[in-house]
């Protein structure tokens with residue numbers, strides 16, 4: 001492996017795990033097993049977590065950093081590594097460290113992206129040679145949002161989020177507000193007041209800017225006053241939208257300077273991030289560099 005891809009500490013390599021926004025999200029039905037059918041647009045961002053991986057010869061999979069509130073059993077990075085290890089029947093193990101920036105339970109897909117980066121990174125480090133379709137299918141077993149991060153392209157999504165069509169969107173700047181509430185996704189999907197028959201949209205509608213609604217927004221705003229307040233505040237600068245099941249909200253702005261000016265005015269109860277939409281994930285670029293470096 002090229003030394004340029006190692007991050008300085010013996011045996012460790014660093015893998016990006018970008019955040020996502022859901023530019024819109026329509027819940028259009030429900031499957032017999034209770035999972036919801038949706039339409040959404042996943043916009044990858046140039047901002048996110050970093051995962052560091054180090055191969056172990058003894059087969060152990062261990063986390064090298066604490067993830068507050070996340071037990072070993074529920075840690076998506078450890079679960080991803082174990083799933084790949086079992087599937088590929090490799091005797092190798094790994095140490096996994098996460099530099100967490102994406103707020104947990106914020107609707108920005110942090111856990112899913114971390115898991116995808118572990119799958120893609122370890123598949124290369126362990127030389128298990130699985131193709132992207134197989135990694136995406138393994139990822140789907142960990143969460144509906146994992147496949148888009150494995151495939152590494154902003155995408156139009158249907159089904160439960162796994163039927164993906166890569167799309168190329170303008171690389172827009174976004175102001176993202178984190179109202180610092182952890183919204184439990186499963187509970188939101190169970191909400192009796194959730195609209196489950198939103199009319200279907202089209203990619204053309206997305207591109208023309210008609211599709212901005214999120215089926216979760218009325219439910220989340222009614223249940224979490226801080227999310228409602230964040231949307232009201234952001235509405236002063238652009239049409240605010242909810243990402244995923246929340247609690248983070250965002251608005252598109254014209255450029256970085258405008259975004260930074262808005263960020264500077266942000267009230268202290270919200271954490272603000274400025275990020276740019278990207279069509280291709282840095283994970284995909286890293287994986288390519290790694291493969292080329294051999």
Ligand SMILES: C[C@@](CO)(OP(=O)(O)O)[C@H](O)COP(=O)(O)OP(=O)(O)OC[C@H]1O[C@@H](n2ccc(N)nc2=O)[C@H](O)[C@@H]1O
Pocket residue numbers: 022025034035036037038040106107108109112142143144145146159160161185186189243244245246
């Ligand atoms: C709402 C979305 C939109 O991108 O994102 P987040 O808000 O989580 O970021 C996703 O659909 C979330 O995907 P993900 O976070 O991977 O959820 P999962 O772990 O697969 O599912 C958590 C639980 O939500 C419910 N669930 C999830 C996805 C789906 N299409 N229908 C469902 O009913 C199921 O009860 C499931 O047990």
Ligand SMILES: Nc1ncnc2c1ncn2[C@@H]1O[C@H](COP(=O)(O)OP(=O)(O)O)[C@@H](O)[C@H]1O
Pocket residue numbers: 067069070074075076077098102103104105106107108109110111112113114115182183185244245246
């Ligand atoms: N590496 C991880 N990063 C974030 N959350 C994780 C991770 N592993 C497990 N989790 C669990 O998954 C939940 C959802 O995480 P996250 O992906 O950050 O939010 P969302 O699904 O709202 O986008 C968290 O509340 C946490 O309990």
